Amino acid sequence: MSDQDSIVNSGKAPKPVGLYPHARRVGNLLFLSGVGPRSATSKEIPGVTLDDAGNVVDYDIEAQCHSVFQNVRHILEEAGSSWEKLVDVTVFLTNIPDDFKAYNKVYAEYFADNQPARTTVEINRLPTPIAIELKCIATIE
Structure with a gap:
């Protein structure tokens, strides 16, 4: 497997x-x-309300959790792995x-x-106006 073959990108994830x-x-x-x-098909961030300047006015952490878990699932499946094969999850909350x-x-x-x-760790901020990010490791066959 070449270095390029080891890279996975999913069209279903942002x-x-x-x-x-x-x-x-x-x-x-x-x-x-x-x-x-973040949504893969738009600039929308599920559960986030922004003002005209792009600042977070309000957010729903549960909506963001559901969305980030779905994005992780898309990447795993695109790579040939699955949700059940996750072995380590690092969660960043703001x-x-x-x-x-x-x-x-x-x-x-x-x-x-x-x-x-x-x-699970608390961080000051993330690069986009989101309240949660996951870093995961899974097995793959």
């Missing part, structure tokens, strides 16, 4: 905001780049005090059967 692929395969592991809740309970509830819905290792 385009990366920089020079990096959605995922990279190394052996039987698939490393996903940071994935957010507001743990207000969002952790709702995020944890939605997370439990998606990961009831498959329970990958998980780390």
Whole structure:
């Protein structure tokens, strides 16, 4: 497998905001780049209301969770992996005090059967006006 063959990009997930692929395969592991809740087909961010200047006025963390999980699923499937093959998830939240309970509830819905290792950290901000981003590792055959 050449370096180019190991690169995965999905048309069903939002385009990366920089020079990096959605995922990279190394052996039987698939490393996903940071994935957010942005829509793949528009500039919309599910659950986010912006003012005319592009500042966040309001957001719904549950809507963003559902969207980011769907984006991760699209990338996994495009690469030939699946949700059930996730082994490690790092979650970046911009507001743990207000969002952790709702995020944890939605997370439990998606990961009831498959329970990958998980780390959740609070960060000051993300490159786009989103409140959650995931960094994942999955197995692939």
